[in-house]
Amino acid sequence: MRSDGDPAAARTLAEAVALTGRVDRATHGFHTYPASMNPDAARLVIDRFPGPVHDPFCGGGTVLVEALLAGRRASGSDLSWVATLVARARTADPALATPLRSRARKLAEAARRRVDHPLPEEILRWYEPHVAQELARLRAGIRAVAERPVRDLLWAVFSSIVVKTSFRESDTSNRRVPHHRPPGTTAVLFHKKARELGRMLEQLPAGAEARVRRGDARRAPPPPDTGLVLTSPPYPGVYDYLPMQQLRLLWMGEDLAGDARRAYVAEVGARRDFRARGRAAAFRRWREDTAAWIATQAGGLARGGALVVVVGDGLVGGRLVDALSPTVEAMRAAGLRVLARASADRPDHARGAIRTEHLVAAVRA
Ligand SMILES: C[S@@+](CC[C@H](N)C(=O)[O-])C[C@H]1O[C@@H](n2cnc3c(N)ncnc32)[C@H](O)[C@@H]1O
Structure with a gap:
């Protein structure tokens, strides 16, 4: 640890x-989302810097949930439609918990009746046939729900079971593994997850709701009056956030994703970019993207407001990629005063290396 x-x-x-x-x-425990920020860490930072909180790489919405729990106004955006679906569900109005549970119960009952839906081969290959059919019936039921806020929560619940019920090993791995679910249990799981989300939402402050949008952090500034931008951008060359959601895109893309495929090119720090362009060119692009998003977010901060970034070194071809200096340089170039930083080493067991994670705070004069 250094600071x-x-x-x-x-x-x-x-x-x-x-x-x-x-x-x-x-x-926080609802729906998996890769590379989540630690909620206690987010809370410590939120308690230190006043004002409305914004996260332009909000992922599953950890920062937004903690901001609401701290009684603050919260907003966020992300390029990924799955991220915004999850972040909205995790910060939804607790009053939606009751209609969510009752709708989910009816949909789960209806999904046990045998009505078969045609499905494309690219979906079918990932499931036992009866599981795919239960999911297809749930999907048809959700599409028919008229109230948008409840329908979006049902989509988030559906999304939370799409990988879990498939032959995919996990969200972050495309490996095929054996998986057996007895008939009827997929619909039961859907209902159980909806009840869980309902119970969780009831722990949020009444009436508080975060504003979550899809957007590119390099271009979309925070709302006026933002006192704290707290965020964790993609580390260079570590993940492919958008393609990771391919199976969900197959199920829900038509209903929810809009231009999801076009958004792929705007992803910052993508691992595929490092593979395709090579380390030096991809790192140059990551630096330019870092300068761009920091300038946009810093420009939208209220006077005296803070930008706090959690960023980790990348690991490309077994070699570390420094993420700290470009972040600090970009903060200075955006006219911010760098206040403090702290760094800690994290063992990366999968790749047999130690990567360093940094927290850097800067303020607008
Ligand atoms: C480290 S994750 C954020 C995780 C989040 N802090 C949480 O706790 O769930 C990085 C996020 O950046 C998003 N992202 C990548 N490029 C982006 C861009 N140009 N604009 C906005 N979001 C982007 C990814 O979709 C991913 O959700």
Whole structure:
């Protein structure tokens, strides 16, 4: 652990960067999302910097949930439609919990009746036939729900079981593994997940709801008055966030995703970019993208507002890619004063390496 800068801010960042592991408070445990920020770390930073909170790479919405729990206004955006679906569901109005549960119960009952739906081969190959049919019946039921806010929550519940019920090993792996589910249990799982989300939503403050949009962080500024931009952008060359959601796109793309495929080119730091262009060219692009999103977010901050970034070094072809210096340089170039930073080493067991994660805070004068 290393930290420097303003002593009080550096202490908060050092405490936050040291936190790892799962936190199941409120809606955090609903739906998997890769590379989530630690909720306790987000909370420490939120408590230190006042004002409305914005996260332009909001992923599954960890920062937004913590901002709402801290009684703050919260907004977020992300390029990925799955991210915005999940972030909206995790920060939805708790009053929707009751209609969600009753709708989900009816849909689960209807999904047990034998009505077969035609499905494309690219979906069928990932499921046992009866599981694919239960999912198809649930999907048809959700499409027919008229109230948009409840329908979106039902889509998020559906999304939470799409990979779990398939032959895919996990969200982050496309490997095919054996999987057996007795008939009827997919609909039961859907109902169970909806009840779970309902219970979780009831732990959020009444009436609080985050504003979540799809958008490119390099272009979409935070709402006026934002006091804190707290975010964790993609680390260079570590994940392919958008293609990872391919199976969900096959099921729900038509209903929800809009131009999801076109968004692929705007993804920052994608692993596929490092493979296709080579390390040097892809890193150059990551630096330019970092400069662009930091300038856009810094430009939208209120006077005295803070930008706090969680960023980790990449690992490409077994070699580390430094993420800290381009981030600090971009903050300075955007006219911010760098306040403090803290860094901690994280073992990457899958790749047999140690990568460093950094928390950097800067303020607008
Ligand atoms: C490290 S994850 C964020 C995880 C989030 N902090 C959480 O707790 O769930 C990075 C996110 O950046 C998004 N992303 C990649 N390129 C983007 C861009 N140009 N604009 C906005 N979001 C982007 C990805 O879709 C992914 O959700």
